[in-house]
């Protein structure tokens with residue numbers, strides 16, 4: 001079975017109000033889930049609108065990332081109050097937690113992303129982390145969200161950093177899927193790869209303008225937001241598991257194992273992962289264009305204030321056995337790194353990362 005998209009999608013200005021009658025058809029007692037203090041005002045507006053519309057709402061917040069400790073607590077709140085849906089309002093971790101919880105309780109989930117930082121509002125996947133934010137595993141859910149609400153008025157208030165992060169995460173779709181799946185004969189997979197190429201081009205063309213002006217009247221911003229929050233999810237839906245992740249996300253998952261006070265965002269780590277993947281392609285797969293591609297990406301990443309090395313993520317790989325730890329996690333049995341069309345050893349990872357972290361890359 002393939003889970004391609006949410007059942008209903010509301011997008012653009014006023015999407016939240018337009019979605020209310022549809023939410024009402026499937027829920028009377030939602031558990032509204034959130035987390036960040038910065039988004040308090042928006043969540044308050046959502047609570048008020050739901051109350052005015054006679055919903056019996058229950059409210060709870062994540063204390064950490066999407067982790068089992070939080071999920072168990074939220075599950076008992078939902079059960080105790082007989083909640084009949086989860087409305088997840090926030091970034092990727094909140095959306096993942098809401099989806100997981102709803103899936104576990106077999107009730108519908110409504111996702112309301114408050115930034116364009118990931119496509120978590122769309123997908124039938126949840127990433128599970130430890131209480132400290134270390135990646136544990138991703139879990140395939142029984143369905144995509146029932147309703148996805150992408151309201152520009154909410155998204156435009158998100159910190160710019162979340163948009164950069166979303167752009168890096170969405171760019172990874174092309175760099176990962178074209179490498180792992182270009183030999184796959186399945187027509188849908190091929191179409192998904194081509195959508196990811198068009199998405200990459202749009203992000204390269206419009207990314208900077210979107211970052212400069214987060215405004216509904218800026219068409220570049222609208223296109224980029226929807227590319228990151230919607231199209232990136234669609235690519236995973238059409239392409240299936242063959243079109244999801246490879247080395248860039250394998251590096252992400254490994255880098256989260258090193259605890260840092262800096263707390264980089266998902267896409268910020270994935271962006272560095274794309275650069276490392278291209279370095280692997282250059283040395284292990286004789287990709288002669290890899291270095292040129294790195295330079296092209298660096299131009300955009302610098303303009304978007306994205307980190308371009310593991311050091312810029314707040315981690316020194318040359319201390320505390322960090323390099324070894326990243327190499328071991330990247331090459332563990334279940335890692336996405338093994339989807340690459342060439343063999344990779346822990347030593348390859350160590351060599352690639354240490355050379356990458358030592359080099360000074362100039363853009364001009």
Ligand SMILES: [Zn+2]
Pocket residue numbers: 118169249266270
């Ligand atoms: Zn991602």
